Amino acid sequence: MKLTIQDLLPVYFPESRKQNSEIWGQNLTFESGEMVKIVAPSGSGKTSLMHFLYGIRKDYNGEILYDTLSTRNFTAEDFAVQRKDSVSIVLQDMRLLTEQTVLQNLEIKRQLNPHHSKEKITEMAERLGIGSKLNSLAKTCSYGEQQRVAIIRSLLQPFRFLLLDEPFSHLDNNNSLLAMNLMLEEAKARNAAIIFADLERIEFFPFTKLYHL
Amino acid sequence: MSLSFKPIQPLLQTGTNAASRWFSYIGLGVGVLLLLCSVQMYINIQQLVGEAKVSSTGYDFISITKKVTNETAGQPEKNAFSEAELADIKGQPFLDGASPLVASQFHIKISGGEILPVSTDFFLESLEDEFIDTVPPSFKWEPGQINIPVIVSSDFFEAYNIFAPGQGLPQMSQETISGLPLIINAEGNGQQGKFIAKISAFSDRVNSILVPKSFLDWANKTFAPDKQFGYSRIFIKTKDANNAELLNYIDKKGFNINKDKTKFGRTKQVIQGIFTGLGVFGLLVVVMALMLFSFYLQLVIARSRDSLQLLLLLGYSPLWLSKNVSKKFIPIYVLIVLSALILTQIMQWAFHRFAMFSREELSTPIHWSVVVIAIALIILSAITNYRLVKKQLQSL
Incomplete structure (x- = not known):
């Protein structure tokens, strides 16, 4: 699978943004297996970009293609299929079902297209240090814990692209490293690409491409 | 493993605003009952007056x-x-x-x-x-x-x-x-x-x-x-001595006609008018109840908006969600319409037995068309529900 952006720019950004950006206004193609790092200071449109790529928002000019198909013409149903089978995401704001337990949050995602067994959930949670939190309500978890739940959730499905929007903003270095390693393993096992947007360069992400937003 | 709606169910906030829900259930039940009873009584009148009055020669x-x-x-x-x-x-x-x-x-x-x-x-x-x-x-x-x-x-x-x-x-x-x-x-x-x-x-x-x-x-x-x-x-x-056209013609010409033979026709006209009115009223109540229910449903979706939005974000199909959310209410519809159908049957039995003294022209079981209408109502409710939920989910 390929992910292509063509002359992309949020409608609320001036054209001048294209001049200094390696993403906005450019024609780029990302392919499976690539490790793409996007360094973006605050306000540069990092979250917008991730939302555009994942199809949450459509207020942009230019084109985004999944393989050869423009996502502009995708229906909600088309996006559902992509999100179930091909594209996964860790959102900056986690987006958990706060009244559900951690396990329920993960199980709701897993049952959609089970790539891993139930046991694997426990294993991943243990690995990221939230094994004891599986039966706690998500709203009782700290941001750091919630972030790790969101990370595990993104890994429970098959994917060709994993989009990361500041996935470690609430994690310390050690926990970030553990999470990163897990994601890298999972991506490698699927020969998937990771598009990782963050405020600054993180040393432990072995990127193959680097862009400044 | 097939996709299960069970973990999704708690995300729908149906518990709140129970009064509005019960009002719409009761309204729907009363409306359906009125409608079914009216249709059954209409058929009863047809059978009593329409068929019984035709003499052996058919004239x-x-x-x-x-x-x-x-x-x-x-x-x-x-x-x-x-x-x-x-x-x-x-x-x-x-x-x-x-x-x-x-x-x-x-x-x-x-x-x-x-x-x-x-x-x-x-x-x-x-x-x-x-x-x-x-x-x-x-x-x-x-x-x-x-x-x-x-x-x-x-x-x-x-x-x-x-x-x-x-x-x-x-x-x-x-x-x-x-x-x-x-x-x-x-x-x-x-x-x-x-x-x-x-x-x-x-x-x-x-x-x-x-x-x-x-x-x-x-x-x-x-x-x-x-x-x-x-x-x-x-x-x-x-x-048909009870034909309205005939009665109109006789009235217009100022002729005298055997009032006893056509009295039935005039009574039939009035009673049928009443039951038609009652049926229309029942239909109106059904429509009102369905509307009330749709408001309730919109409220449920609005309250569960965040959760539903998240499910779509995770890759749940809007169609699958619509189907399952609306399916959740089908047993309630079936129960309501079935209750109304049973009450109509009891009404018909009592009417036949006690008011009509088991006359042969009438039957104790309700007419098949009443059952058809009941089934049609269930289907109609399910479809309107499904369409509404689908529309709501797509607008999320």
Whole structure:
């Protein structure tokens, strides 16, 4: 699978943004297996970009293609299929079902297209240090814990692209490293690409491409 | 492993605003009950009035006359139907035939001879055989024949037996009077005739004393060649005496019609009107309840908006979600409509048993069309629900 952006720019950004950006206004193609790092200071449109790529928002000019198909013409149903089978995401704001337990949050995602067994959930949670939190309500978890739940959730499905929007903003270095390693393993096992947007360069992400937003 | 809705279910916040939910359930139940009962009662009326009133031949025969008013009294020609009026009546599409009752235009005296020593002025009428309910093979007359077969109204015969004892006359059975020769003296146009009449049948339909048409035509020509007053009565033949068009026509023309035969029709019209109104009202209540329910559903979706949005974000299909969210309410719809159907069945049973005393025209089980309507309502509710949820989810 390929992910292509063509002359992309949020409608609320001036054209001048294209001049200094390696993403906005450019024609780029990302392919499976690539490790793409996007360094973006605050306000540069990092979250917008991730939302555009994942199809949450459509207020942009230019084109985004999944393989050869423009996502502009995708229906909600088309996006559902992509999100179930091909594209996964860790959102900056986690987006958990706060009244559900951690396990329920993960199980709701897993049952959609089970790539891993139930046991694997426990294993991943243990690995990221939230094994004891599986039966706690998500709203009782700290941001750091919630972030790790969101990370595990993104890994429970098959994917060709994993989009990361500041996935470690609430994690310390050690926990970030553990999470990163897990994601890298999972991506490698699927020969998937990771598009990782963050405020600054993180040393432990072995990127193959680097862009400044 | 198939996708399960079970973990999704708690995300729908249905628990709040229970009052609104129960109101819509009850409203829907009442509306459906009204609708189903109205349809069933409508069918009951059709079966009772529509089918029961059609006589064995499939037709109703009713006589119509002109109203004799103070202005027209004493002017027999104004109170009779002309040939043109007869033709007009015959031409009406809701009638299957019309025949005039021709009255004797000459003086007639009838007596019972020695056995029944009573003598009275009388009248005779004739009508096409087709319109008479009891026509024996002997009901024929040819010129020169002294014996005349007569068909007498059962009501007249009954009336005789009522006043006979008071007049010192013997009461008689139909068989006895049928064997009795009645002497008819006709007079007019300077001529006299004597005939012997024998009752050959009794008619429940025609309130008259009928003789064969051939006899009366001959007698009128012979004893009253100059008189021609048209027809005082016309018998009409119709499949449905309760037809609104017929009643309208009669009213418009100012004719008199047997009120008893058409009374049923007028009552039927009123009752059917009431139940049609009730049915429409029921339908309105159903629509209102469905609307109320749709508001409730929109509220549920609005309250669960964040969760549903997240599910879509995770890759849940909007169609699958719509189907499952709306499916959740189908058992409630089925339960409501089924309850209404059972209540309708109880109503029908009670109506048949206690109000109609198990009359054969009606059936205790509800009519199949009521069941069809009930099923259609369930399907309609499910579809409107599904479409609403789908629309709501797509707008998230």
